[in-house]
Amino acid sequence: MTALTIKDLRYKHNQHLILHDVQLELAPGKIIGLLGENGAGKTTLMRLITGSAKGKGTIEVNGATTAVTRKQQVSFTDHLNGFNSGIKLQQIVKFYQSVYPDFNSDRYQELSTFLNLDGQQKLAALSKGTREKLIIALTLSRQVALYLLDEPFSGIDSMSRKKIINSIIKWTPDNATLLISDHYVTEIAPILDEIVVVKDQTVSVHKGADEIRDQQGMELEDYYESLYAGGDTHD
Amino acid sequence: MxxxxxxxxxxxxxxxxxxxxxxxxxxxxxxxxxxxxxxxxxxxxxxxxxxxxxxxxxxxxxxxxxxxxxxxxxDQELIARLKETLIMTQLAVAYDQLHGLNMSDDEIITSMQRYIKQREVQTDDSIND
Structure with a gap:
């Protein structure tokens, strides 16, 4: 069974076509980079996968097709926007434990120790880097088939980045697939099995990372940039 | 790494x-x-x-x-073969580059010998420093 299968996905928002004709199959046990410019639809694609946005077409996660059953197979922490700022980390963890039966508290303890998270701290007091670490710890503490991480590296320092990358290597379960979005591929290139590029309102490229290095003799970053060469200027 | x-x-x-x-x-x-x-x-x-x-x-x-x-x-024999392969791979890179500079095999050999001698001299100098 695939970790994720998307067929003929189409999504409109306020009469605006955001994604169309999206076809994607992800195998289990892979780490996949979801690349694309800001506003290309990476976050939208993630929200469609979890079912928090609704489009046309079919999305199947580890065999689950409805939004309700998919939610049990996907771990995604949508920027912790739902919590009020005065809440303490340990209260968020309690909330996760009560909402998700697959939340593994031992894993959370290991992750939070590794990432130096303090349960007594308030959400509003966290730096950007610590907030991302909390998102990683919460997301990877669930036991599911598919993990989604939305730009965990944007605006954080290199030490935090290293910690987050090591957490991903250490705590992504063997048969689970992790989809991680970023618009700067170099920082995650060594940990990727494959890349998926969202461009022109669809999934335009899906390739193996070592396949690109092997066949094109190119860095992932250069390959990614070459997809935009010669077309419209995007700056 | x-x-x-x-x-x-x-x-x-x-x-x-x-x-x-x-x-x-x-x-x-x-x-x-x-x-x-x-x-x-x-x-x-x-x-x-x-x-x-x-x-x-x-x-x-x-x-x-x-x-x-x-x-x-x-397996010592296998390790020896592996070492030989690695040496040959490294030499092939150097050889191809020198060959690309229109050097003949004899010139490559004598240049290599000259290079090794010069290195020895430099190393001796640095000891005397």
Whole structure:
């Protein structure tokens, strides 16, 4: 069974076509980079996968097709926007434990120790880097088939980045697939099995990372940039 | 370890293992860390490490023991052959580049000898400093 299968996905928002004709199959046990410019639809694609946005077409996660059953197979922490700022980390963890039966508290303890998270701290007091670490710890503490991480590296320092990358290597379960979005591929290139590029309102490229290095003799970053060469200027 | 992102990473991991064997950092019969630990040490994907190890096992450089882990081969003949291959690979790079400068084989040999002599002189100088 695939970790994720998307067929003929189409999504409109306020009469605006955001994604169309999206076809994607992800195998289990892979780490996949979801690349694309800001506003290309990476976050939208993630929200469609979890079912928090609704489009046309079919999305199947580890065999689950409805939004309700998919939610049990996907771990995604949508920027912790739902919590009020005065809440303490340990209260968020309690909330996760009560909402998700697959939340593994031992894993959370290991992750939070590794990432130096303090349960007594308030959400509003966290730096950007610590907030991302909390998102990683919460997301990877669930036991599911598919993990989604939305730009965990944007605006954080290199030490935090290293910690987050090591957490991903250490705590992504063997048969689970992790989809991680970023618009700067170099920082995650060594940990990727494959890349998926969202461009022109669809999934335009899906390739193996070592396949690109092997066949094109190119860095992932250069390959990614070459997809935009010669077309419209995007700056 | 820093990787060259133009070269497949499983290939670079294999080269890394060969290098560690040649320098003696990995001794014959030594046990390698578990796959996930290696992935952490090198900051690379677990599947990529697995691919490199599978190829090293297939060619006999590593020996996999069920439930115990992966070990560097103790086969001295195989290690000697491996070393020879690595030397030839390095020489091939240098040779091709010199050949590309329109140097004949004789010129390449005499230049190499001159280079080694000069190095010796430089090393002696630095001792006297």
């Amino acid at each position: 820093k990787f060259d992102d133009k070269v497949p990473i499983y290939y670079q991991i294999k080269q890394h293992v060969y290098h560690e064997m040649m320098t003696g950092a990995l001794q014959p019969g030594a046990k390698l860390p578990a796959v996930r630990q290696l992935a952490l040490d090198l900051t690379v994907n677990v599947n990529t490490v697995q691919r490199a190890l599978s190829e090293l096992i297939a060619e006999g450089t590593l020996v996999s023991q069920r439930g115990k882990g992966n070990f560097v081969t103790s």
